[in-house]
Amino acid sequence: MNEPLLSVRDVSVEFKVTTGSWQRPKVLTAVDQVSLELGRGETLGVVGESGCGKSTLARAILGLVPLAGGSVWLDGKSVADQRDKRWWRRDIQIIFQDPLASLNPRMTVGEIIAEPLQTLMPELSRDDTKKRVRSMMERAGLSVGHINRYPHEFSGGQCQRIGIARALVSEPRVVLCDEPVSALDVSIQAQIVNLLTDLQQEMGLALLFIAHDLAVVRHISRRVMVMYLGRTVEIADADVLYETPRHPYTRALLAAVPVPVPGRIRPEAELVHGDVPSPLFPPSGCAFRTRCPKAIERCSRERPELRQIDATMTACHRAGEPVA
Numbered sequence: 353m354n355e356p357l358l359s360v361r362d363v364s365v366e367f368k369v370t371t372g373s374w375q376r377p378k379v380l381t382a383v384d385q386v387s388l389e390l391g392r393g394e395t396l397g398v399v400g401e402s403g404c405g406k407s408t409l410a411r412a413i414l415g416l417v418p419l420a421g422g423s424v425w426l427d428g429k430s431v432a433d434q435r436d437k438r439w440w441r442r443d444i445q446i447i448f449q450d451p452l453a454s455l456n457p458r459m460t461v462g463e464i465i466a467e468p469l470q471t472l473m474p475e476l477s478r479d480d481t482k483k484r485v486r487s488m489m490e491r492a493g494l495s496v497g498h499i500n501r502y503p504h505e506f507s508g509g510q511c512q513r514i515g516i517a518r519a520l521v522s523e524p525r526v527v528l529c530d531e532p533v534s535a536l537d538v539s540i541q542a543q544i545v546n547l548l549t550d551l552q553q554e555m556g557l558a559l560l561f562i563a564h565d566l567a568v569v570r571h572i573s574r575r576v577m578v579m580y581l582g583r584t585v586e587i588a589d590a591d592v593l594y595e596t597p598r599h600p601y602t603r604a605l606l607a608a609v610p611v612p613v614p615g616r617i618r619p620e621a622e623l624v625h626g627d628v629p630s631p632l633f634p635p636s637g638c639a640f641r642t643r644c645p646k647a648i649e650r651c652s653r654e655r656p657e658l659r660q661i662d663a664t665m666t667a668c669h670r671a672g673e674p675v676a
Contacts, residue, residue, distance in 0.1 A: 357426070360387055365405070378632050400580055403583060406530075407531070415437070427443070441471075443524050444526040445522065449531040460502055461514055464503070469522060473522060509536055509544065512536065525558060546658070580601050594606065
């Protein structure tokens, strides 16, 4: 088996939270020993409810938040062991959720897209930088004639294309897509997803695609990882996970997806009820047990570890039982 391009090993992220002026800070574990591998040219989808740690995981991989534990490896090299991080910044980029908020309103489109080149590839001449910027604009579906315009003059979809062009202009090998279509209209979402797919094939990119929309994730991803309260609860090939989900939380997420068939509804038993527990006070044992209809006494005592069930890796004590 080929060595993965990106390897995340038991990564944890913690924040200290002060709940009162007279109390000691509490530790909030946003990401709890998460591991994943991403091959060259592959797309791994990451799904879960808001607050499950998806975006924090992406920022931890990029180095925007410090790790409380674990390590990140890129092309067989530990990121922490490298003094010069410029190669890492060049090889791994991120596309943010809010297209407009992620762009500097005081810079023109040309300046925004050129900034990574000036920072990461200072050896490029001014003319070479301009050529790369113009070429990337065209590949991202932007008009070169708009190079001197400012972000507020563009729609949300166009701003996201600018963000994509900025992320890809340095020709990275890994791109973290942090819910890149959630703030866009449905029709525009399809255009952006198709653009990312085309650029991935053209440039050989490896994508870590974070999203709420399970239909989008299935369309673009070869494998899918499901997160809950900072933990990984299931990993499988997209077709396997959507057809035979093993974890109750995964089945609940799929049950909540609207069914485009008149008169057909999801079984009520599969839907998840209640609120997500506070990460400051996570449940003992299985983090999902307080909302799980199949929880048993063992679930409160033992934290389930990821284990192989047929073609799926899942963290559930009852995953091997027949689905009712």
